[in-house]
Amino acid sequence: EVQLVEAGGGLVQPGESLRLSCAVSGFTFSSFWMNWVRQAPGKGLEWVADIRPDGGETSYVDSVKGRFTISRDNAKNSLYLQMNSLRAEDAAVYYCAREKLDGGTFDFWGQGTLVTVSS
């Protein structure tokens, strides 16, 4: 059974950092592109970042470029999102999501971890 379990969310002040993790099981992690997608409270979905199966290529939405870093450890079946210089507008539930092998849509999602940014 495919499982993705996020952790690391919490309450931080503006300007602080947080590192999210996503532990996966039930599939060959090293074969899949992986993504972070976020959802602000009561709002829609926003793609944040993705990473190639070998970790050699990453992309980000403009609003987080230079502040967030996506990474992965294929030996540990884990995906990460390092978030620095957090802003109020970064507050959201952060989901890790797997891309389908045969197309760029997302076939499995974790339950999400909540990030709150407030002073």
Add this chain to the structure above:
Amino acid sequence: DIVMTQSPASLAVSLGERATINCKSSQSVLYNSNNKNFLSWYQQKPGQPPKLLIYWASTRESGVPDRFSGSGSGTDFTLTISNLQAEDVAVYYCHQYYNTPFFTFGPGTKVDIK
């Protein structure tokens, strides 16, 4: 970026009736070399992550009931829920993955029971 719009923002449908949700992209998401539309649909229930329903605009994901169907091409797409069930109450999002990796989603359509 490709901007996705959806209509209506919300709708209420009687049990057993049909719900129709429209999605429009600001540019075509049809990839001519393979004639595939890079468009998917998700269902999200409160407190849950999105669930993939449809991809390639009309291919149903494994395990998704056949009352869910997708259609359309280019810039205009439709998700149809036939014979609406109580468990279909949710927010539905369209999603383009043509402009990889700069994926974008529609704003969502909330479906309720009338």
